[in-house]
Amino acid sequence: MVLLSIVVPCFNEEESVEIFLKEIQETLKEHDYEILYINDGSSDNTLKKIKELADSNSNVKYISFSRNFGKESAIYAGLKNASGDLICVMDVDLQHPPSLLPEMIESVSSEDYDVVAARRVSRKGEPKIKSFFSHLFYKVFNRITNMDLAEGATDYRVMRKPVVDAILKMPEYNRFSKGLFHWVGFNTKWIPYENIERTVGETTWSFWGLVKYSIEGIVAFTTLPLSISIYLGTFISIVAFIYMIVIIIRYLLYSDPVQGFATIMCSILLLGGIQLLSVGVLGKYLEKTYIETKNRPIFIVKESNIDDI
Known part of the structure; x- marks a missing residue:
């Protein structure tokens, strides 16, 4: 059976890591998988919770950073150390619904796709101003970079090993994963889903943090x-x-x-x-x-x- 590696960046998510594992266990009963938690310098008990889960579940792996390096670094670390034939990137807060995983795995395994990715088709539950600027970002980004990044594109995706190898060949320090995923090419299938609010806790992304992230993405892909x-x-x-x-x-x-x-x-x-x-x-x-x-x-x-x- 094909091994699926699930890369999960975590920053101050002590309430979410166990809930996430239970959801994955329930969803992937018939699949062979490993979960690779990347503790991105959390200041709460995230690492302690992950260690407890790793002690009782042989398919739970973890990497803990010396400090907070950011989500992009966590994704890179996970991709670099994933051992599966298929690699998935997911958020631990369950805003990336695990229920899509069986369809994503089936599509990338049996159809002519190298990547199956999820995109949000609605932003219910979010402030309108945040939705407006998100829509504006995709329009501006695609216009000035000559790329066609799907609006609502997320990091949530299942990829074949050659796709991940191609991404790892770009070891740049300033990373914008959405752009890198698109830039390497390969056949991609998009699966739409409705926006889902966090199960527990609060997001660590502020409005200005997202603005800064958007600027980083634009600078990374156009002059x-x-x-x-x-x-x-x-x-x-x-x-x-x-x-x-x-x-x-x-x-x-x-x-x-x-x-x-x-x-x-x-x-x-x-x-x-x-x-x-x-x-x-x-x-x-x-x-x-x-x-x-x-x-x-x-x-x-x-x-x-x-x-x-």
């Missing part, structure tokens, strides 16, 4: 923002030149003296703002380049029950 300053500079230069001609003509024809302190100040502030924005965008890309050149490890393992890690 278009670097070109925006060129377009803005060209446009403003043309407008300024036309305005200069208008002032000269007015002065020659009507002897109209140069006026408009407010106009001058607005122009200075506008140009200053655009310059600072351009420098900020450039700095963001330099920051990413700087971090990549350090070649620091994506994660550091403090302890694990995997022998060859």
Whole structure:
């Protein structure tokens, strides 16, 4: 029987890890699987709970980081240490419904698909402003990156081993998994599902955290923002030149003296703002380049029950 490795990033999820395991056990009674919990530097009793589950379940593995490295690092660590022929990435809070797993496994095993992924078709239970910005992100991301990332795409997916191997060949430090999953290609089947609220606990993702994550994703897959300053500079230069001609003509024809302190100040502030924005965008890309050149490890393992890690 094909072994399924389920990669589960965890950060302060002591209430969820046991509930998640019970759901998987109930759903995958007829499948051979392992669960690989990645403790991402949790400050609560998440690691203790995971160890207890590992002691009583031989198919429960875990990796515990030395500190919080982030979900992207946890996903990478899980993919790197998964031993199954099929690899699944899931959230521990059960917002990724385990009930979809049998269909996903069947599709990737018997149909001509390398990846079967889930996408949310609704956002019920979420604040409207969060839904609006999520929709806006997908539109902007696809437009400026020339990619076709499915709206509502999640990290929840079952992949064949060659797909995971392709993803692991990109050991970049600044990771945006949704984009990487799409970038490597392969035949993908999408399974729609309705949004599900967390079973227990509260999300660790704040609104500004999601905004920052979105910016990281855009910077990781396009250099278009670097070109925006060129377009803005060209446009403003043309407008300024036309305005200069208008002032000269007015002065020659009507002897109209140069006026408009407010106009001058607005122009200075506008140009200053655009310059600072351009420098900020450039700095963001330099920051990413700087971090990549350090070649620091994506994660550091403090302890694990995997022998060859």
